[in-house]
Amino acid sequence: MKTQVLTAGLVLAACGLAANHTRAVLQPGTLAEPWMTGGPNCLTIPDWQVHEYNEDFYILRESGCINAEKPFLYLMFGENKALLEDTGVASAADKSVIPTAPVIMDLMAKWAARKKHAPVSLIVIHSHSHGDHTAADGQFNQTPGVQFVAATPAEIQKAAGIATWPTGLGQIDLGNRIVDVIPIPGHDVASIALYDRVTGNLMTGDSLYPGRLYVPEAQIPTYAASAQRMVDFVRLHPVAHVLGTHIEEGSQPYFDYPQGTTYQPKEHVLELSRAHVFELAEAFRKMGGKPIRMVYPDFAVVPRVANAPRPAIMQAGDGMGLQPGELPTGWKTGGPNCVTIPSWQVKEYNEDFYILRESGCINPEKPFLFLMFGDKKALLEDTGVATLMPDGSRGAVIPTAPVIMDLMAKWAARKKHAPVSLVVIHSHSHSDHTAGDEQLKALPNVEFIDSKPEAIQKAVGISKWPTDTGHIDLGGRIVDVIPIPGHDVASIALYDRLTGNLLTGDSLYPGLLSINSKDLAAYAVSAQRLADFVGEHPVAHVLGTHVEQNKLPYVDYGRGTIYQADEAPLELTRAHIFELNDAFISLHGEYKSVATPDFTLVTRESGETAYPPELRPKPKAN
Ligand SMILES: [Zn+2]
Ligand SMILES: [Zn+2]
């Protein structure tokens, strides 16, 4: 079983906490957030920002005041050698090249001094051959003691021992640190990805980063094949982060800063996740070899006719017309001191969309609820969980209805809007999402939809369960209802067309997605249906109903943890739908756990999803 964990990495046998096994082999690190771009005042922006991911892995960024490309470089250390990916960009103003070599040499000297380690030699390699990644090559290729790998397939093949380009894999041994080299031509003939086995970081160059992924029209099939090879690779290797060489995306989904923007005050984070590799492959599948621009929340694929003049303004996405919102941060869990944790936290995504969380001090499930407003009705998803008693039984239900009523009254007052009526629906029927049902049912003017397929079907007009979708019209706001049985027979996803938020309940959230053996097939079909749905609709964020994941990839808190000091954010992305779908595809009908960086599919019978015995609620837990 242990061998399986180490070799397969991601498909784990059903024992212990699956996700944490994988993480144990990856050296952790931190990412800079946010980076400086290029302004507003260039006097205060250093030519190079150097960020320590951990003591043997560094990320550098060249200033946007030098060139709007502001590329990222990577430097990692083994026992014998250091590996540098890329050398930088020339000044946009006068084509001069800012010194890169002295910065790298300085870092290498500091590394050796700090680690009390003999100096190591340097290998220079490139994500690809474009000028914004190779401008300072001349500072390295004549330096004694530096192994310089030119950005050509032949040179890379030779240096990394790649038998066949581009289908073979190569590697570079830095001494106790092996870096895999994956040819991924498409953006450029010499494009590669680097996979650092120590941290699990996958460096994807210009082939996958938060921005516009340019592809020459003639290279679309080549790029598509490379994307698929990356999928094959990440299926077998744990991936902590996907790190590219630019950021052009803003923090708002489907929005990128126009080409040539130096100052990007609300820039996307550098890192993408393993899930985005699946989303990239999906983009090329959808393109079907044709030069169609694909605009996604975190990147865009932009086909380009070779040698055609560039448009004056190049921007792939301007937000898709989705109503913006701010994802709440700083959710409390349950402790360390329960006296200071409110029973309900209420946070605003925007003035018509609210997210609530019940305290972990009431029940370690600490579920999330969603409330959104139309002109005529408000829609509430889920009603909360009962208090978990020390003997494991279910105790009182903390008032949910008064909190909702209060919010609805405040909304009407703030908007100077007539009061609206309430529709209550559920992500699914488990007791940690339905405990407050009686309170809501008892209110006047409530349309209460039982968490049963027939009741949902009737209320939202689903002609055929589970293959058709229904919708709820709140007045100027339509919410689609997508049956996704699997986790539960009555599981649904809700898609809010205004914000583009997709609410996925317990079927997809950052944590342990539990599944019974008899429901595996249904869940797999639902994952495919969700993937089909998001292929046709813009998805701002994927919001589930729990968080059990730690900020570190592949680490979760297990079931029944009350206080989660470093929990992951609530939101997942559209890309995670494809990662979920791929997890089921990879299972081929086999019933076993699958760990990904941000969620884990766990077999319920394995006991992984059960509380520790002293905390086990009766008679039925989620
Ligand atoms: Zn580039
Ligand atoms: Zn649940």
Ligand SMILES: [Zn+2]
């Ligand atoms: Zn559940």
